Amino acid sequence: MELFPPDPAINLLPYDGTVQYFGRVLNPSEASFYLQKLLDSITWKNDEAVIFGRHIITKRKVAWYGDDAYAYTYSNTTKQALGWTEELQFLKQLVENTCCCRFNSCLLNLYHDGEEGMAWHSDDEKSLGENTVIASLSLGAERKFAFRHKQTKETTGLILENGSLLVMKDATQTNWLHSLPKSKKVRAPRVNLTFRTIVSGV
Numbered sequence: 001m002e003l004f005p006p007d008p009a010i011n012l013l014p015y016d017g018t019v020q021y022f023g024r025v026l027n028p029s030e031a032s033f034y035l036q037k038l039l040d041s042i043t044w045k046n047d048e049a050v051i052f053g054r055h056i057i058t059k060r061k062v063a064w065y066g067d068d069a070y071a072y073t074y075s076n077t078t079k080q081a082l083g084w085t086e087e088l089q090f091l092k093q094l095v096e097n098t099c100c101c102r103f104n105s106c107l108l109n110l111y112h113d114g115e116e117g118m119a120w121h122s123d124d125e126k127s128l129g130e131n132t133v134i135a136s137l138s139l140g141a142e143r144k145f146a147f148r149h150k151q152t153k154e155t156t157g158l159i160l161e162n163g164s165l166l167v168m169k170d171a172t173q174t175n176w177l178h179s180l181p182k183s184k185k186v187r188a189p190r191v192n193l194t195f196r197t198i199v200s201g202v
């Protein structure tokens, strides 16, 4: 028994947004089963971005799946969604049932180890609309996840456990940045799935 089990009724942000941590929604053996399935079956590609006019290819791998072949613009590059696989459909259902929300797409990230992370950003692309709900499922290595307010610079964070679910909603993307800091101590892979709702083509 955990002394203080995660309580999704608690908002992890002090103001200007809502972040809920549901804790583990898959037990460790289910989580490693799905981690391995996704490592084997997802069409992973190195992420590409255009930052300050430079074309960058990351070590981190990404994949994008959805209800339709959405063209999705992210970090100044456009990606095309693939159709849901059986595993993704199962995980989407689990996430939707847990947070009582529906999603039509999913961006997957594969961090091979702690040398790979994600820099400060917010998921505020036009295609997601305002006050979008993003549900983030983590499989594999435990990693820190951090938030920083765009104006006040206040920071907060948490550890994302293997098999855990985090939900970001309300004005979170408008007011807060988030990041996955690198960590030399982490030697194992992590797959993160962010379930999203695309509201318009861009």
Ligand SMILES: O=C(O)CCC(=O)C(=O)O
Residues within 6 Å of the ligand: 107, 109, 118, 123, 136, 145, 160, 178, 180, 192, 194
């Ligand atoms: O890996 C994570 O936990 C975060 C990923 C993320 O922020 C994103 O895909 O936009």
Ligand SMILES: [Fe+2]
Residues within 6 Å of the ligand: 121, 122, 123, 178
């Ligand atoms: Fe993000």
